[in-house]
Amino acid sequence: MTAEKTATERARPEPIKAVPVRHPGRWVTVAVLAVLAAMFLHVLLTNDAFQWSFMIDHMFRPPIIDGLVRGTVLMTISAMLIGVALGVVVAVMRLSPNPILRGVAWLYTWFFRAVPRLVLLAVFGNIGILWSRIEFGVPFDTHLGRLFGIDNLELRLFGFDSRDLLTGFMAGLLGLALSEAAYMAEIVRAGIQSVDPGQTEAAGALGMTRGQTLRRVVLPQAMRVIIPPTGNETIAMLKDTSLLMYVPVSMELFFQLDAVGKRTFQIFPMYVAACLWYLLLTSVLLVGQYFLERHYGKGYGRSERARFRLRNVTAESGGAPGGTETAR
Amino acid sequence: MTEATIPAQAAPSAAESGPMVRAENVHKSFGHLEVLRGVDLEVRAGEVCCVLGPSGSGKSTFLRCINHLEKINAGRIWVDGELVGYRERGGKLYELREKEVVAQRRSIGMVFQRFNLFPHMTALENVIEAPLRVRREPAAVARQRGIELLDRVGLASKLNAYPGQLSGGQQQRVAIARALAMQPKVMLFDEPTSALDPELVGEVLDVMKDLARDGMTMIVVTHEIGFAREVGDSLVFMDGGVVVESGPPREVIANPRHERTQAFLAKVL
Numbered sequence: 067m068t069a070e071k072t073a074t075e076r077a078r079p080e081p082i083k084a085v086p087v088r089h090p091g092r093w094v095t096v097a098v099l100a101v102l103a104a105m106f107l108h109v110l111l112t113n114d115a116f117q118w119s120f121m122i123d124h125m126f127r128p129p130i131i132d133g134l135v136r137g138t139v140l141m142t143i144s145a146m147l148i149g150v151a152l153g154v155v156v157a158v159m160r161l162s163p164n165p166i167l168r169g170v171a172w173l174y175t176w177f178f179r180a181v182p183r184l185v186l187l188a189v190f191g192n193i194g195i196l197w198s199r200i201e202f203g204v205p206f207d208t209h210l211g212r213l214f215g216i217d218n219l220e221l222r223l224f225g226f227d228s229r230d231l232l233t234g235f236m237a238g239l240l241g242l243a244l245s246e247a248a249y250m251a252e253i254v255r256a257g258i259q260s261v262d263p264g265q266t267e268a269a270g271a272l273g274m275t276r277g278q279t280l281r282r283v284v285l286p287q288a289m290r291v292i293i294p295p296t297g298n299e300t301i302a303m304l305k306d307t308s309l310l311m312y313v314p315v316s317m318e319l320f321f322q323l324d325a326v327g328k329r330t331f332q333i334f335p336m337y338v339a340a341c342l343w344y345l346l347l348t349s350v351l352l353v354g355q356y357f358l359e360r361h362y363g364k365g366y367g368r369s370e371r372a373r374f375r376l377r378n379v380t381a382e383s384g385g386a387p388g389g390t391e392t393a394r
Numbered sequence: 395m396t397e398a399t400i401p402a403q404a405a406p407s408a409a410e411s412g413p414m415v416r417a418e419n420v421h422k423s424f425g426h427l428e429v430l431r432g433v434d435l436e437v438r439a440g441e442v443c444c445v446l447g448p449s450g451s452g453k454s455t456f457l458r459c460i461n462h463l464e465k466i467n468a469g470r471i472w473v474d475g476e477l478v479g480y481r482e483r484g485g486k487l488y489e490l491r492e493k494e495v496v497a498q499r500r501s502i503g504m505v506f507q508r509f510n511l512f513p514h515m516t517a518l519e520n521v522i523e524a525p526l527r528v529r530r531e532p533a534a535v536a537r538q539r540g541i542e543l544l545d546r547v548g549l550a551s552k553l554n555a556y557p558g559q560l561s562g563g564q565q566q567r568v569a570i571a572r573a574l575a576m577q578p579k580v581m582l583f584d585e586p587t588s589a590l591d592p593e594l595v596g597e598v599l600d601v602m603k604d605l606a607r608d609g610m611t612m613i614v615v616t617h618e619i620g621f622a623r624e625v626g627d628s629l630v631f632m633d634g635g636v637v638v639e640s641g642p643p644r645e646v647i648a649n650p651r652h653e654r655t656q657a658f659l660a661k662v663l
Binding site (some may be wrong): 262264265267268269270271272273274275276278282283286287 | 461463492493496497499500502503504506508510511512513514523524527528569572573576
């Protein structure tokens with residue numbers, strides 16, 4: 067008691083003025099990096115092979131911008147939309163009590179994760195070889211017809227030429243989206259499994275069905291775990307659209323830059339242009355990812371906790387508005 | 395779960411004066427571990443039944459069997475005369491479909507040790523979620539009732555607070571309001587104060603006493619001997635997966651007859 071009293075009465079001592087710890091290593095690192103940066107800059111500015119004026123002149127031409135918008139950007143968005151939607155479905159199937167759905171989901175992720183994307187795209191680009199027309203109707207209709215003694219029985223509702231459907235953009239989209247769905251399924255599954263099982267129990271005890279529980283309780287909480295890797299997947303997808311060259315999809319950024327390079331025999335400058343374009347695009351996505359993660363971290367993140375602490379402080383100093391409520 | 399492990403019995407008549415909750419020879423195993431080894435229990439409407447016992451005695455498991463969060467291996471449980479989790483026809487048991495199980499749970503409220511509030515919803519949203527989605531009440535009605543319920547548990551000023559911003563005691567009171575919102579016939583409490591700081595236990599017990607006074611049928615798994623003595627109409631002592639002793643709380647606590655009850659009470663009192 068007396069010790070406390072003297073402690074509060076004692077004058078505040080003068081602030082500490084100590085010599086901070088020196089970090090000579092940092093200065094050495096800075097010096098080394100400065101030299102390396104200077105060398106890099108020197109190469110950029112003096113090496114003629116870069117052909118800067120040629121590159122800048124060609125990297126904004128209409129076909130390239132067209133390929134950028136309709137190929138790279140649109141393809142990234144479409145493939146991710148389909149991939150995420152299908153991925154959620156596959157993940158839910160994978161966690162279903164139904165063993166058949168579980169098996170199908172496992173088979174799906176196994177196949178699409180085992181085959182490299184580049185190979186997958188090449189296969190989808192050539193899948194038109196299997197069927198000249200794609201038609202919807204009764205399966206095995208001609209075989210069934212033969213069984214009943216009818217020749218050439220055709221029970222088909224509609225169809226289209228596979229050259230119209232399964233080449234270029236559609237084949238590429240199918241390849242990228244299906245493969246993405248397999249990766250997203252694993253991400254969503256991890257997200258769902260990260261949610262406290264007590265949440266599912268509480269929802270069940272309230273009489274919510276499994277579907278309601280998933281939609282209203284589990285998935286919103288799983289989002290916090292799902293969103294960051296999905297951002298990474300989107301960035302990876304943007305870069306992987308360059309693989310569309312092997313479908314081939316001509317209306318795409320890298321294909322167009324490559325074409326210009328090959329036509330003009332200035333390949334290297336156009337590859338540098340590709341680097342710059344992809345750097346720019348992924349940087350935009352990184353900014354978007356930052357804001358998205360901040361949004362879904364709501365109620366968990368540091369900023370929220372800090373704000374709450376602040377509110378407590380004001381409540382304590384100004385008298386708690388809740389009266390007798392005890393705040394943690 | 396096969397039919398053969400459950401002895402076929404004639405279904406009892408769901409008389410109005412019958413017990414609200416009736417358990418008969420309930421067995422439950424997790425793999426080779428037999429957690430419940432023949433539990434019998436009767437709780438009348440409006441009765442507060444406190445379940446005591448050392449940890450691992452099967453109290454919580456038994457509670458979770460009552461609303462079919464756990465499937466029992468043998469025996470029968472009835473809530474308000476309705477067999478839980480199964481339908482009995484011609485001496486044969488049929489598992490209920492998910493929808494039917496879920497419908498049964500609507501009349502059985504449950505409060506968990508770890509609260510299990512939905513962290514992404516405010517207190518009010520937590521309370522009105524099930525009335526809106528499960529009972530399909532109009533939004534205005536659900537909201538009004540939600541506010542009344544939160545007011546009843548003393549949290550009228552915390553409607554829009556997220557669970558993370560509430561103390562443990564406040565969270566548990568929201569959880570009680572959430573269970574009450576479904577207008578259950580029975581409330582199950584699974585060690586509702588065990589995860590709370592000692593100074594927050596009182597506020598939750600007060601809400602539960604209030605509920606008991608209003609005539610709610612309650613089964614409370616607890617370590618709060620004081621609460622059992624003061625509020626409980628009956629006390630059940632469980633150990634090793636069976637009911638060792640039961641009776642009026644004051645009697646059992648003052649003069650435990652079974653040696654295991656004596657040993658347990660000697661340690662906690």
